[in-house]
Amino acid sequence: MRIFSAQRIRQIYRVLVYVAAYLLALFILAPFLWVLITSFQNVNNLMAVPTKISLSDTSFFYYKQLFADQQFRSALCNSLVVVAISTFCAITICSLGGYAVGVLKFRGKNVLLFAILGIILSPALAFLIPLFMILRFLRLIDTYLGVSLMFITFLAPLGIWILRGFFN
Numbered sequence: 001m002r003i004f005s006a007q008r009i010r011q012i013y014r015v016l017v018y019v020a021a022y023l024l025a026l027f028i029l030a031p032f033l034w035v036l037i038t039s040f041q042n043v044n045n046l047m048a049v050p051t052k053i054s055l056s057d058t059s060f061f062y063y064k065q066l067f068a069d070q071q072f073r074s075a076l077c078n079s080l081v082v083v084a085i086s087t088f089c090a091i092t093i094c095s096l097g098g099y100a101v102g103v104l105k106f107r108g109k110n111v112l113l114f115a116i117l118g119i120i121l122s123p124a125l126a127f128l129i130p131l132f133m134i135l136r137f138l139r140l141i142d143t144y145l146g147v148s149l150m151f152i153t154f155l156a157p158l159g160i161w162i163l164r165g166f167f168n
Helices: 006-039 043-047 061-068 072-104 109-121 127-135 144-167
Strands: none
Touching: 061 072, 072 109, 072 144, 109 144, 127 144
């Protein structure tokens, strides 16, 4: 004698999977939501024990103060420039490299793939001093191009490896 049919068991299983997924998403997103809510609160509410969170007492004061600071705006602008340069170059290099190792046949392809994998698996700190020396020699320390080259240096091998699988 069966209590539940196979279809009913699948429905219950599906509901439990969705409930677990929603709980996991809530668990992951809760700290971000907490940071967002508390960023609009008055400092007196946050320093109270226990912390008082009041949606009626929200304020944009700290955001106004942050964006009024010239140093912050300059740093934000610098970051956006570096991200734009790095993203454009990384997408270009990785897509071309991924296509080349994924589709084209050439001598030394396996050696190149093992080199890329070796770079991916190597700790980034192992490259820090040699890359600094190269940037210093090229006079690219503290420039947009220098920072962008560092990002591309560490992003390109992984991007090529991932896109190789896509193009394959």
